[in-house]
Amino acid sequence: MKITILAIGKKHDPKIVSAIEDYTKRLGHYTDVGWNLIEAKISSAMNQEQIKREESSLLLDHIKQNDEVILLDETGEQLNSVGLAQKLQNYMNQANKNVIIIIGGSYGVNEDLMQRSNFTWSLSKLVFPHQLVRLILAEQLYRAHSILAGEKYHHI
DSSP: OEEEEEEESSSOOTTTHHHHHHHHHHHTTTSEEEEEEEOOOOOTTOOHHHHHHHHHHHHHTTOOTTOEEEEEEEEEEEOOHHHHHHHHHHHHHTTOOEEEEEEOBTTBOOHHHHHHOSEEEESOSSOOOHHHHHHHHHHHHHHHHHHHTTOTTSOO
16 A cells, blocks of 8 residues: 655645654555645635635645545544554555545645545644644554554554
């Protein structure tokens, strides 16, 4: 299984880049993972709906028909770490080759992208800065895979 993380925004913040790279490298022990950071061309004349439409369109351009798409959104289902591990195991059992995890822009995503998503996941009821979401996501994916491998990183 390959995991691709699509994120709207600029490259990783230098203050947290080493932590994101560390968890991404650790995660590579279990699965192929990659980051695709997409910078949208947003003008100050655009309203929130126009921005959501533009960013969602850019994200949809990177998704293939047979990709399994997980959308991070505050309205999504919350999972604990074991639940995330089970969800990832289900994807592996179904022989899904590509799992795409989407971190939308600051205004969220439009209905087209919501409809294309196979699962909408909320990391928390709290709202986090996008840079921090990247780090939390990388750590939780690593934790989930270490749970599946029966390793001691996560104490059940």
